[in-house]
Amino acid sequence: MKFGIFYEHQLPRPWNEGDELKLFQDALDQVELADKLGIDHAWEVEHHFLEEYSHSSAPEVFLAACSQRTKNIRLGHGINLMPPPYNHPARVAERIATLDLVSNGRVEWGTGESSALAELGGFNIPVADKRPMWREAVEQCANMMAMDPYPGFEGKYFSMPCRNVVPKPVQRPHPPLWVACSNRETIKLAARLGIGALTFAFVDASEAKQWVDDYYRIFKEECVPIGHAVNPNIAMVTGFSVHQDAEEAKRRGMDGFRFFGYGLGHHYIFGEHKPGRTNIWDAFEAARDTMPEEGGNRGIGTPDQMRDHLRGFQEAGVDQVTFIQQGGRNRHEHICEALELFASDVMPEFKEKEAERQKRKDEELAPYVEQAMARKERMKELADDEIPTIVALGRQIAEEGKKTG
Numbered sequence: 001m002k003f004g005i006f007y008e009h010q011l012p013r014p015w016n017e018g019d020e021l022k023l024f025q026d027a028l029d030q031v032e033l034a035d036k037l038g039i040d041h042a043w044e045v046e047h048h049f050l051e052e053y054s055h056s057s058a059p060e061v062f063l064a065a066c067s068q069r070t071k072n073i074r075l076g077h078g079i080n081l082m083p084p085p086y087n088h089p090a091r092v093a094e095r096i097a098t099l100d101l102v103s104n105g106r107v108e109w110g111t112g113e114s115s116a117l118a119e120l121g122g123f124n125i126p127v128a129d130k131r132p133m134w135r136e137a138v139e140q141c142a143n144m145m146a147m148d149p150y151p152g153f154e155g156k157y158f159s160m161p162c163r164n165v166v167p168k169p170v171q172r173p174h175p176p177l178w179v180a181c182s183n184r185e186t187i188k189l190a191a192r193l194g195i196g197a198l199t200f201a202f203v204d205a206s207e208a209k210q211w212v213d214d215y216y217r218i219f220k221e222e223c224v225p226i227g228h229a230v231n232p233n234i235a236m237v238t239g240f241s242v243h244q245d246a247e248e249a250k251r252r253g254m255d256g257f258r259f260f261g262y263g264l265g266h267h268y269i270f271g272e273h274k275p276g277r278t279n280i281w282d283a284f285e286a287a288r289d290t291m292p293e294e295g296g297n298r299g300i301g302t303p304d305q306m307r308d309h310l311r312g313f314q315e316a317g318v319d320q321v322t323f324i325q326q327g328g329r330n331r332h333e334h335i336c337e338a339l340e341l342f343a344s345d346v347m348p349e350f351k352e353k354e355a356e357r358q359k360r361k362d363e364e365l366a367p368y369v370e371q372a373m374a375r376k377e378r379m380k381e382l383a384d385d386e387i388p389t390i391v392a393l394g395r396q397i398a399e400e401g402k403k404t405g
Contacts, residue, residue, distance in 0.1 A: 043078030205312025
């Protein structure tokens, strides 16, 4: 099983001068440490306007900075918001490819759409259109990275003429493709489209097994890839705070984990928000005593408790567990200490047989991958005489001048 760390860049109020600077610099240090410790992935979300819950609006910049301070850790967009009003698909393709080049081929391309009205409304995206926008944009963005030139597209949500979208990524035809999943139905969609399921629902091991079984059954039977390659993988999130003393692990990590859930609920489910004025941390503190306290069953506890927690995911067939280590007011030094203890006392058990597990999985899925790729309907490439010629503006002006002169 692989392991990842995940960043929303949470910053509860009140805010003081230099807080955002410290938040980002600490996160860079944490990713550098995770790389040295052998953690497999660092994931960075894209959100807009979600105060306190997520100050991560330009993940490509943060991940590019990470790429220059690390050697091996995979750098995951967890996720790119794909509906075109957020990001034009050509710009996503260009940024993903550039990040893949500067990181020497370490990018994971996670995608999503968001359900927060602060984001959707901020970019004038109708709720009913966000899923078809996502699907259209993901497919065409993959085509842009894989095709030379991109033939052009006339769609419902965006259009563009034939262009060769450059640069191209190191990982051909494009980096591994994922989608954010918050429920079982999205897991099934990911399987049908042949993309990794980056799940953001906190589930126990028994429920995780049902999700995993659904995913791989559908992948084997129904997959028609949306991209030019498949990425059959399931990653699940969990809380994270490890200490030799269980109560100290809770003291260091429980509030951050609970604030993560509360902040998500505020922006997505139950909250009312006045931009620049609402104080989510104050509301969280008022509600704290009504919230359940969870420990070892959510990745917060001793090394032994963490091992037991992760064994459940491993037995369920989960490919990667991703840690919510930076939440609420979790302290940088505590996060680093927990990562070091996890790497020394917990991770070796799960790393020992990972290469063997991955080899067995690849061999088992190989015929199903071949069948899935055979079902893909590919965009028609243009013949040389079908590729349009673009006449430079200066030449057009000069020729117009000749006509009128």
